[in-house]
Amino acid sequence: MTDAIRAYHDPDRARRYHTQHAFDPPRKARMFEVMLDTLRALIPAGGRVLELGAGSGDFTKVLLDSGFFSRIEATDGAEEMLSLAQSEITAEQVSFRLLDFTRPWSAxxxxxxxxxxxxxxxxxxxLFSFQQAFQALRPGGVLVIGDHIAGATPHTHRLISLERARVKQIPEAQVPDWxxxxxxxxxxxxxxCEPLDVYLNVLQQAGFMHVDCLWRDHWMAVVLALKPYE
Incomplete structure (x- = not known):
């Protein structure tokens, strides 16, 4: 387990994450839309989906509200985060499991x-995390990732940082320090955070095909990968 995941075992840290407004909500909402649309386009209605790192359930609620999935398994490595999700999501088609995606797991x-x-x-x-996902999918199964990414070069990474400062409405004179x-x-x-090409290359190394970025907006991206039919 990484220190980042372990930090969310702290009840106060978990509650702060759950109650604070997400950084740049419109960008996050658009990412969720692209992820859901991709899933609906590629798997049959009533499909079974597992969520890695569900946190307090933001995207779990999007999956549930779509009415598209017969089973949704929300997993996270921090028990406190799962408890918060369970306190708000009680639908029978949603189950919860403590799962650390940095260690071996199975479905x-x-x-x-x-x-x-x-x-x-x-x-x-x-690579290890993607290999674990590959093994858990059926042939033809879909992996959809929405994540924070880094710029490919110091120049583009600075442009991403400038956009983050703009969203935060940081005064111009304070931007370098911020x-x-x-x-x-x-x-x-x-x-x-890794550059986008790292995600794409490592997914291919894990055995996935049709690996591509479907949407990107500065530091957030949606990446698709399909497990080949045997």
Whole structure:
């Protein structure tokens, strides 16, 4: 388990995450829309989906409200986060499981889809995490990731930082100091953001096909990967 995941075992930290407004809600909402639309386009209605790093259930609620899935298994490595999700989501088609995606795991039966929203940047070994997902999917199964990503070069990463400062409405004179503080805060939280090409290359190494980025807006992206039919 990484320090970033372990931090959310703290009840106060988990509650703050759950109750505070998400950073840049419109961008997050659009990411959720793209993820859901992708799932609906690629798996049959009534499919079974497992969510890695469900946190307090933001995307779990989107999956449930769609009415598209027969079973939704929400998993997270922090028990406190799962407890918050369970306190608000009581639908019978949703189950909850404590699962650390940085360690070996399995599904009782092959899954139609695996999703992860703003969680896999906590994984230090993304190849291992993607290999675990590959093994849990049925042939033809779908992996959809919405995550924070880094710029491919120092120049583009700075442009991302400038956009984050704009969203935060940081006064122009304070932007350089704020960018430095933001980078330090991300590192302290254990966020291991990778450039988009790292995600795409590592997913292919894990055995996935049709790997592509379907949507990107500065530091957020939606990535698709399909497990080949045997």
């Amino acid at each position: 009782p039966e092959p899954l139609d889809a695996i999703v992860s929203s703003m969680a896999l940047h906590h994984a230090p070994d993304k 960018i430095l503080q933001d980078e330090q805060a991300q590192a302290a939280q254990g966020n291991i």
